[in-house]
Amino acid sequence: MNHTGRAFWVDAPGRGVIRDVEVPAPEADEVLVRALYSGVSRGTETLVFRGGVPASQHTAMRAPFQEGDFPGPVKYGYLSVGVVEEGPAPLAGRTVFCLFPHQTRYVVPASAVTPVPDGVPAERAVLAGTVETAVNALWDAAPLLGDRIAVVGGGMVGCSVAALLARFPGVRVQLVDADPSRAGIAGKLGVGFATPRDALGDCDLVVHASATEQGLARCLELLAAEGTVIELSWYGDRAVSLPLGEAFHSRRLTVRSSQVGTVSPARPGRTYADRLALALDLLADPALDALVTGESAFEDLPDVLPRLASGEIPALCHRIRYGTGG
Numbered sequence: 001m002n003h004t005g006r007a008f009w010v011d012a013p014g015r016g017v018i019r020d021v022e023v024p025a026p027e028a029d030e031v032l033v034r035a036l037y038s039g040v041s042r043g044t045e046t047l048v049f050r051g052g053v054p055a056s057q058h059t060a061m062r063a064p065f066q067e068g069d070f071p072g073p074v075k076y077g078y079l080s081v082g083v084v085e086e087g088p089a090p091l092a093g094r095t096v097f098c099l100f101p102h103q104t105r106y107v108v109p110a111s112a113v114t115p116v117p118d119g120v121p122a123e124r125a126v127l128a129g130t131v132e133t134a135v136n137a138l139w140d141a142a143p144l145l146g147d148r149i150a151v152v153g154g155g156m157v158g159c160s161v162a163a164l165l166a167r168f169p170g171v172r173v174q175l176v177d178a179d180p181s182r183a184g185i186a187g188k189l190g191v192g193f194a195t196p197r198d199a200l201g202d203c204d205l206v207v208h209a210s211a212t213e214q215g216l217a218r219c220l221e222l223l224a225a226e227g228t229v230i231e232l233s234w235y236g237d238r239a240v241s242l243p244l245g246e247a248f249h250s251r252r253l254t255v256r257s258s259q260v261g262t263v264s265p266a267r268p269g270r271t272y273a274d275r276l277a278l279a280l281d282l283l284a285d286p287a288l289d290a291l292v293t294g295e296s297a298f299e300d301l302p303d304v305l306p307r308l309a310s311g312e313i314p315a316l317c318h319r320i321r322y323g324t325g326g
Contacts, residue, residue, distance in 0.1 A: 002022055002023060002024055002025055003022075003023040003025075003032065003105055004020060004021070004022060004023060004105075005020070005021045005022075005023045005103055005104045005105035005106065006018050006019065006020055006021065006103065006104045006298070007019055007021045007075055007101065007102065007103040007104070008075070008077070008101065008102040008103070008298070008301045008302070008305075009068070009072075009073050009074065009075045010048060010049055010071075010072045010073065010074050010075075010076060011072055011073050012051075012071070012072045012073070013049070013050055013051025013071050013072060014049065014050060014051070014306065014309075015302075016049065016301060016302040016305050016306070017302055018298075018299065018301065018302060021103065023105045023106060023107055024107055025086075025107075026086050026087060026107045028088075029088070029109060029110055029111075030087065030107050030108065030109055030110060031084045031086065031087030031088070031091055031096070031107065031108060031109075031110050031113055032084070032085045032086040032087060032105065032106075032107050033080075033082040033083065033084055033085070033096060033098060033100075033105065033106055033107075033108065033113065034082050034083050034085050034104070034105050034322075035080055035081070035082040035102075035103060035104050035105065035106070035298075035322045036081050036082050036083060036095070036122050036321070036322055037080075037081045037082075037122055037123055037125075037126050037319055037320060037321055037322065038077060038079055038080045038081065038100075038101075038102045038126060038298075038319075038320045038322075039079035039126035039127065039129070039130075039292075039317045039318070039319055039320070040077075040079075040102075040304075040305065040308060040315070040317065040318040040319075040320065041077075041078070041079060041129070041130060041156060041317065042155065042156060042308055042315050042316065042317070042318065043155055043156065043157070043211060043234065044061075044234060045076065045077065045305070045308075046305070046308055046309035047234070048061075048070065048074065048076045049305050049306070049308075049309050050309055051070070051071035051072065053070045053071065058070045060261065063076050063077065063078045063099065063101065064078065064099040064100075064112070065078075065098075065099065065100045065101060065106070065108065065112075066101065067101075075101045075103075076101055077100065077101035077102045078099040078100070078101070078129050079099075079126045079127075079128070079129045079130070079317075080097070080098045080099070080100040080101070080102070080103070080106075080126075081095065081096070081097050081098075081116065081122050081123075081125045081126050081128075082095070082096060082098070082322075083095050083096070084096055084113070085105075087110055088110055091110060091113065091115070094115050094116075095115070095116045095122050095125070096113035096114060096115055096116060097113065097114045097116055097125050097126075097128045097129075097276070097280060098112055098113045098114075099112070099129060100112075102298065102301060102320060104298065104322055104323075114128075114273065114276050114277055114280060116128075116280060117280055117281060117283075117284065119284045120280060120281075120283045120284055123292070123319065124283050124286075124288060124289055124292070125280065125283060126292070126317065126319055127160070127283060127288055127291055127292070127317060128276060128279050128280050128283060129276075129279075130156050130157055130160050130291070130317065131160050131164070131279040131280075131282055131283060131288070132260060132275055132276050132278075132279035133157055133160065133232070133260040134157065134160035134161040134163070134164050134279075135164070135275055135278055135279050135282070136258060136259075136260050136263065136264050136275060137157075137161055137207060137230055137232055137258045137260075138161065138164055138165070139263075139264035139266050139267045139270075140230055140256070140258040140264045140266060141205055141207060141228070141230045141258070142266060143165065143168055143171060143204075143205055144204070145168075145169060145170045145171070146170045146171065147168075147171045147172070147204040147205055148171070148172045148200070148202055148203045148204050148205075148224070149165055149171055149172065149173050149174070149203060149204065149205045149206070149207070150173075150174050150175075150176050150199055150200065150203045150205075150206045150207070150219070150222050151165070151173070151174070151175050151176065151191075151206075151207045151209065152176045152177075152196070152199075152206060152207070152208050152209065152210050152215050152216075152218060152219050152222070153176070153177060153208060153209035153210030153211065153212075153215055153232075153233070154175050154176070154177030154179065154182035154185065154186070154193075155209060155210070155211075155316060156291060156316040156317050157209045157232055158175065158177075158207070158209035158210070158232075159175065159182075159185060159186075159189060159290070159291055159316060160288075160291065161207050161209065161232070162175045162186065162189055162191045163189040163190075163191075163285070163287060163288055163290075163291070164282065165191065166189055166190040166191050166287075172192075172200070173191040173192065174191065174192040174193065174194055174199060174200055175189070175191050175192065175193050175194075176193075176194050176195070176196055176199045176218070176222075177193070177195070177196075177210070178195060178196055178210075179314075180195060181314075185290050185291075185316070188287055188290035189287055189288075189290055190287060196214070196215070196218045199218070199222055200222075201221070201222050201223075201224070202222075202224040203222045203223055203224060203227055204223075204224055204227055204228075205227065205228055205230065206219040206222050206223055206227065206228070206229045206230070207229075207230045207232060208229055208230065208231050208232060208233055209232045209233055210233060211233035211234060211235055212233075213240050213241055213242070215233070216229070216231070216233070216240065216242060216255075217242065217243055220242075220243065220248065220253055220255075223251070223253050225251045225252060225253075226251070226252050226253075226254075227251075227253055227254070228253070228254040228255075228256060229253070229254065229255045229256070230256055230257075230258050231255055231256065231257045231258065232258055232259075242255075263275055291316045291317050292316070292317050292318075292319050293314070293315045293316045293317065293318065294313060294315050294318045294319070295318070295319040295320070295321060296318065296319075296320060296321070297320070297321055297323075298320050298321065298322050298323070301320060304318070
């Protein structure tokens with residue numbers, strides 16, 4: 001029996017709508033999921049909402065279950081948590097995470113969902129995709145015991161990285177952001193905080209996630225000799241200038257990219273499924289609730305996303321809740 005559902009679409013840059021969709025009956029190797037929560041990844045999703053994905057990156061930016069094309073109409077998103085209503089016995093009735101857009105019900109291959117561990121609330125599990133990005137970044141960065149580390153950019157990704165670094169023994173971790181209100185979140189995550197002007201220098205490693213020229217330039221200033229910047233920011237269609245004169249060469253500094261679309265080559269043999277399962281296990285830590293800074297009903301998403309994109313609603317992860325009937 002087919003089901004009906006509703007899905008959020010970016011109808012055109014700056015305009016979102018909710019559309020009715022037909023959800024097919026699952027095949028033997030598929031699951032029917034009823035959404036409980038989804039998360040809006042403010043950086044990437046507001047970029048998509050504004051129509052800021054450059055043409056050269058349309059293929060690279062596709063989400064796993066995206067429909068339509070940039071700049072729109074497009075159904076985009078990748079932080080969905082729901083319950084399996086129909087599917088193979090090991091998954092039936094389980095709460096699962098899936099890289100699916102904002103939709104009340106959907107059918108995907110059983111291999112596309114990951115069970116949420118019993119110790120992780122469904123409400124927190126929407127952070128799995130972002131914590132997975134942080135896991136990959138730290139695999140790339142390979143921090144060492146005793147490192148002096150700054151995370152520049154206190155958005156959703158930066159805070160996730162800082163939260164995981166807080167678990168490393170003997171490291172000095174400081175979250176750096178121009179917004180002083182991020183100090184409260186840093187405190188909940190167990191890391192220090194500073195504005196860019198007051199940040200501690202002589203860093204062995206700096207992780208950049210502010211998506212600003214100024215932030216990246218400040219990262220270079222914070223490094224000790226031979227230090228490395230791990231660049232996590234996504235700039236969309238914006239050109240970025242970087243001061244590679246001055247002491248960049250004499251101090252032998254490094255800027256290296258990290259991107260979640262590929263499992264870090266520093267972990268050969270690890271799969272996407274391994275990485276996501278690890279991220280979900282790490283979400284047993286209630287401190288990560290600090291990354292969810294607001295919640296709205298699914299029906300309100302067409303009004304909420306423009307306010308997130310404009311900054312009227314300040315957010316890290318904005319959680320979307322779905323009605324019990326799907």
